[in-house]
Amino acid sequence: xxxxxxxxxxxxxxxxxxxxxxxxxxxxxxxxxxxxxxxxxxxxxxxxxxxxxxxxxxxxxxxxxxxxxxxxxxxxxxxxxxxxxxxxxxxxxxxxxxxxxxxxxxxxxxxxxxxxxxxxxxxxxxxxxxxxxxxxxxxxxxxxxxxxxxxxxxxxxxxxxxxxxxxxxxxxxxxxxxxxxxxxxxxxxxxxxxxxxxxxxxxxxxxxxxxxxxxxxxxxxxxxxxxxxxxxxxxxxxxxxxxxxxxxxxxxxxxxxxxxxxxxxxxxxxxxxxxxxxxxxxxxxxxxxxxxxxxxxxxxxxxxxxxxxxxxxxxxxxxxxxxxxxxxxxxxxxxxxxxxxxxxxxxxxxxxxxxxxxxxxxxxxxxxxxxxxxxxxxxxxxxxxxxxxxxxxxxxxxxxxxxxxxx
Numbered sequence: 001x002x003x004x005x006x007x008x009x010x011x012x013x014x015x016x017x018x019x020x021x022x023x024x025x026x027x028x029x030x031x032x033x034x035x036x037x038x039x040x041x042x043x044x045x046x047x048x049x050x051x052x053x054x055x056x057x058x059x060x061x062x063x064x065x066x067x068x069x070x071x072x073x074x075x076x077x078x079x080x081x082x083x084x085x086x087x088x089x090x091x092x093x094x095x096x097x098x099x100x101x102x103x104x105x106x107x108x109x110x111x112x113x114x115x116x117x118x119x120x121x122x123x124x125x126x127x128x129x130x131x132x133x134x135x136x137x138x139x140x141x142x143x144x145x146x147x148x149x150x151x152x153x154x155x156x157x158x159x160x161x162x163x164x165x166x167x168x169x170x171x172x173x174x175x176x177x178x179x180x181x182x183x184x185x186x187x188x189x190x191x192x193x194x195x196x197x198x199x200x201x202x203x204x205x206x207x208x209x210x211x212x213x214x215x216x217x218x219x220x221x222x223x224x225x226x227x228x229x230x231x232x233x234x235x236x237x238x239x240x241x242x243x244x245x246x247x248x249x250x251x252x253x254x255x256x257x258x259x260x261x262x263x264x265x266x267x268x269x270x271x272x273x274x275x276x277x278x279x280x281x282x283x284x285x286x287x288x289x290x291x292x293x294x295x296x297x298x299x300x301x302x303x304x305x306x307x308x309x310x311x312x313x314x315x316x317x318x319x320x321x322x323x324x325x326x327x328x329x330x331x332x333x334x335x336x337x338x339x340x341x342x343x344x345x346x347x348x349x350x351x352x353x354x355x356x357x358x359x360x361x362x363x364x365x366x367x368x369x370x371x372x373x374x375x376x377x378x379x380x381x382x383x384x385x386x387x388x389x390x391x392x393x394x395x396x397x398x399x400x401x402x403x404x405x406x407x
Contacts, residue, residue, distance in 0.1 A: 301399025
């Protein structure tokens, strides 16, 4: 059918082209054009989409088998009462009240993100050491969180329509309701990753409780908008794609995983430009480089998972993300040249004062250097301010894992 449409379009290019069902007569010039169209048609057909049969879920989400990784993750363990108390603080957390203390420029997330990171690290250490006592502690906490409907009362993406946009009128002090939703969604995704670490250790009753909570959260925070993006920028957790992948892993839904990869590859192709800049991220004023590296780190983590799970990444996506890694290095070496690139789109979130500048790689991208070399073969330039600010150990909750623990 597509071939017939292409041939019909050629009729309007020349009266010397005669097309019938059984015979095609083309003069010499039109024959070249015809061959070109056939080549395009063939190119579209060979760039096959990811299919469910291509997908293979690793046991522990980002690796087949977790190993101990204290040097890069840290030493948080359930044997520490301080660590346990920090994690259990999540049971009484009022996230919407915490969020309300922030604004469009800065998110007040420490009382959510810090205990979540400790939970991830302590569980990773427990599973890596095969410490049954600590694994049981992790199970108890996640079951209690599930019973309490942790984060469920957070504003949903649907409810955001009734709220003003972030950076309203370009004001950095304006509330950003999207942050409340985004941090809840991504924290839930990280909680699912934790649950995946010890899923096989859950008994029937524990699994029933956790799975009921997972399904409830998925239906509110992920499913309604899982394949809807506004193609403005690329942000945490693969721009919302990694929560889809985590759920597909939990539910053993390979069809969903394949659909997610196909959707997100198109999203990356659209917002990552040919010259390596990223729509929105790279053009946020004094924080342009900071958010460029933030988006790059998120994309690199996503592409690593795609390779691991068996999804074939389009060549155009690899080229654009590779170029984005090179542009990060440009910004580190020559910030003025990096920031001289003009942007024609609408931009409300770039109104930063110089005193709030972040002209370095994002410190939360803990292992961006490892991901760059592993995924696109680019070495990160020396960035002293980044190295000073980033933590030596921890969990990268922008992608759900620390890439340094892969090796």
